[in-house]
Amino acid sequence: MIMECSRIKSGDAEGIRLGNETLKVVKKFFYLGSKIPDDGRSREDIKCRLAMARKAFLKKRNLLTSNIDLNVRKSFLKVFVWSVATYGSETWTINSLDKKRIEAFNMWCYRRMLKIRWVDHMTNDEVLNRIGEKRSLWHNLTRRRDRLVGHVRRHQGITNLVLEGSVEGKNCRGKPRNEYAKQIQNGVSCSRYWEMKKVAQDRVAWRAASNQSQD
Structure with missing residues (x-):
């Protein structure tokens, strides 16, 4: 079972084989309790x-x-x-x-x-x-997300590369999709991505910015 994630459907995933078996292309699947669709x-x-x-x-x-x-x-x-x-x-x-x-x-x-x-x-x-x-569930969610991003930004590794990665293909017509990194950037009141990266290097400053985003 495989899934092709791309802005432009190439059909290349249809020909992937494992031994004598052609792997099935699916629109969505569950992984570690999360539901993952092909549109991301x-x-x-x-x-x-x-x-x-x-x-x-x-x-x-x-x-x-x-x-x-x-x-x-x-x-x-x-x-x-x-x-x-x-x-x-x-x-x-x-x-x-x-x-x-x-x-x-x-x-x-x-x-x-x-x-x-x-x-x-x-x-x-x-x-x-x-x-x-207050609306505790939303505050809890944003606090968990900001802690994860701050930890990832302070450590170089594959997770950091994934966070800054991009998907092949052109943007679709219409309003641009909300991006993961962009929502973090807006949440901690940073106008530029490099500014968010700089704040994240300081654990105390990042925590202060994160707490402010939950008010």
Whole structure:
């Protein structure tokens, strides 16, 4: 089983053989728990992880919606649900629609923990005020991603080469796709990529820039 990732489909992958067997070309596959499509986008993996996290919440529903102290239940939420939702999230390229989907799942969990029904017509701000949290899932995700990128940037190796690699072919028509490195650059408020690389070399400065991006 193989997958061809290119802006221009060449068809070269069709002829790859292993012994007497021609390897099958697929559109997507699972690797180490992540769903990887041939277009390199993260949307399918994000939807898959959130669905798994929703199932994890429902499995622990009796505990998460019990009369146990709210702070304890929030800790359980991060252990049993957030860990599922954010698995592999360090590598996601997230656009505005994906971010809304992540934040919507975050609020879905909070509303069920507080037993707030949709007919109660309570705003998200009111829910966050009652539970005493910000949008924790998004903050957790960006913190994990920034820590990984900072570590990679401070160490030379194959992971660093992959981070700065490019894909053959020309850009498609229309609005350019959001790039992984670009979203990190914007998150830490750096106008140029070389500026982001320089900040990443200083662990303290990078952590400060990362914390600022989560506000």
